Amino acid sequence: MKKYFAILSDMEEKIRDGHYRPGSKLVSVRKAAELYGCSTNTITRAYAELEKRHAIYSIPQSGYYVVDKEGSGSGQSEDGVQREGIDFSSASPDLFVFPYLDFQHCLNKAIDTYKYHLFTYGDPQGMAELRETLVRHLANDQVFAKTERIFVTSGAQQALEILAKMPFPNGKRTILVEQPTYNLYLRLLEIEQLPTAVIARTAAGISLQELERLFRNGDIKFFYTMSRYHNPLGTSYTTEERKAIAALAKKYDVYIVEDDYMADLGVERGFDPIYAYDLTQHVVYLKSFSKIIFPGLRLGAAVLPEQLIETFYRHKKYGDTSFLSQAALDIYIKNGMYERHKRAISSLYTSRMLALNEALKRHNGAGLIQASGVSSGIYTQYRLPITVNMEQLMSRLSAKHIRTVDGKGFYLPGYLEREKFLRISISRASEGQIDEGIAAIVEEVKRANHFY
Template sequence: MRKYDKVLMEMEQQISGGSYRSGHKLPSVRSAAARYGCSVSTVIRAYRELEQKHVIYSIPQSGYYVVEQPGEGSLEAEDGIIDFGSASPDLNVFPYLDFQHCLNKAIDTYKYHLFTYGETQGLAALRQTLVPHLADAQVFAAPGRIFITSGVQQALGILAKMPFPNGKETVLVEQPSYDIYLRFLEAEGIPVCGIPRSGGGIDLQLLEEYFRTGGIKFFYTMSRYHNPLGTSYTKEERQAIARLAGKYDVYVVEDDYMADLGDSRPFDPIAAFDRSGHVIYLKSFSKIIFPGLSLGAAVLPEPLLPVFKAHKSYMDTSLLSQAALDIYIKNGMYERHKHKIRSLYAERMARLNEALLRYNSAGLIEAPRVDSGIYMQMKLPQTVNLEQLEKRLHKRKIRVVSGKGFYLSGYLEREKFLRISISRARPEHIATGVAAIVEEAAATGWW
């Protein structure tokens, strides 16, 4: 991260975290430069950007002050609720002012172009901007292979219904997997079958058998920070999946929706190991910015482009939103916000791991260690009554999500678990919530 970006991010964190409250004076330019170990010009530039975003204001001959924001920081959880259920991003870290600035800039930059129908593939400028953005994640694609979609959901729907060059029809999904997509596949009557995946990974021999004999059109997977497991495939597993796809002419739909919320360690997705053109890479911008943006990107192999375009058929995502996202990425705001939200979620996940070590000493709950992302699977003994556990936790104002919905309707090899999300859980409430889950699980399971 550039020095300027780091300084600006730290300033924003101090303001949003309450170190500098509404109306308070910020350090002088020289003292701030000394504090951050940077030049005076870097501080001036950062203050000017904060001023443009209406976070601070200047008074001649006096200095810079924090703008009073009525209601800012007041988006707390409902009274007494410990929310381990919501998958939505934390409302308190939505980049409202940043994105508002980008929306205004987009209108100034693109003017009347925003009021046309646009291209089916999406705004050309954004697709071009995404080339280096995706390359940072080791996904290399020309703009012509990138489609902007109305969230990842639209891409998943199109892929399920369109024919593939391999002539196969069955969709293979991990079990458990993304509940909304499972319900869609079942409702649309798409041929679908499941393969077990646990916190320990997937049986590659069984996967190869499905690829070889199952008439598999594509394999839908989340390689990184799986929903609901929270775990990621090892490098060896990702390499093997890419190799098997080419060997048996099976496509892989890699839903990398958590690409920006992981830790800073390198992680090459399955697409990075694709040598045969069998991996479709999907990326969402909803988890990192806000769900209402409803923008995603699909990177497709060349043979799939004409069919996917025909099924998408028209421009159906807001050009203004696309233009604003283009500017948001280009000016470095996206990168800064990514680091901010990464550190926030990493802290909460660390607290979750610490709480499990403290309160789950008897080993009632099985949970893989997850260092980033937002999800963790808490596996329970078969003796636990899941419905009763949910009711008891609800009475204690603790929201959790049962693992039941993350399986295909007829799938029998189910684990009994809770999916825990830390995206909306207040850090100071996490330990209390975990202690209650362990206590109530023991009470309902006659442990």
């Protein structure tokens, strides 16, 4: 049994890292048995498992071939369109590390366990058993809360929308956002025409003096921030910054909406969120499970101060998150599968980020690109010279089938102090693709730089 799992793991790693290219034919069952020193039955079983995981496919009388999808040379971008190339743009998890079989088991177990409950409307606050499990799960990140303060939401996005629209006990109206920040949230604020204020955030952090000025004079309802693995910068606040933000929230009666959506994607130890330093219940803590399991799962958790619970409940109104998905996630966490998968995907992404940093060091001899220097999470910022023609750069990269994201969309319209940058994501780029992709980006930045 151990031999089988070792062979299966080795095959998956070779596919993931590009050793077997998309569309390429795998060696025959007999040849693979010779290479691994095992029976043909063991190889047949491993190939069948890979086919079940959608990593390979079989053609009768021909053999087994690698599926042509993301993580091995081509796949889906965030718009769902299938394309070839190297993807530095997608925020979705690598298709080859999706825990298909584990979660399928949990879904089946949930159906067997809850049966008729699956056909009833759920509690708007979320499944009681899952919220109890989340009490222990969140405590691992120093987020201590009773079940009545936890809401299960349709990803972090639903909670963000509700919080933006609902009134807060401080009676203030303006939402403070970093520049740059999560682009979809900025678009929501624009569409809803909600009053906003801005504060600059760079790879070096934010000005705490400016934050205090805005808290004191800006009629700030809440400050929306990502304390770690910021989107798009990839950076995290220092301990001193997190403590200071919590203290300022208390001093000026301003709430903090802490979007910790990538809490599980790093290997750093001892990172306590802003929530851990909040002594007066001024921090709303948000977590998403989409970036580590399945984007389509659409499950998140919001930990609310007691004074916000009733209003949030009224705005949420109904149980809109799938009871089956919640039950399956509850089982997935309880039986240790979540923790195991978290360790595996965090290690994989950290390895890719290291490869990314090393590739930039190798190819960026002229120093035209300035990276934010992160080593965990999935994002990093590549700051470019102001003389780079971004339209030309993006066009040339697209022609080479290299997808990345222009930093312009992470700012509100009219914000004049924009940095010119690319947001680079490693979640869908295998280590075998990273060096090639970064070499091409550096080359095209040189071409697009007017003074090169």
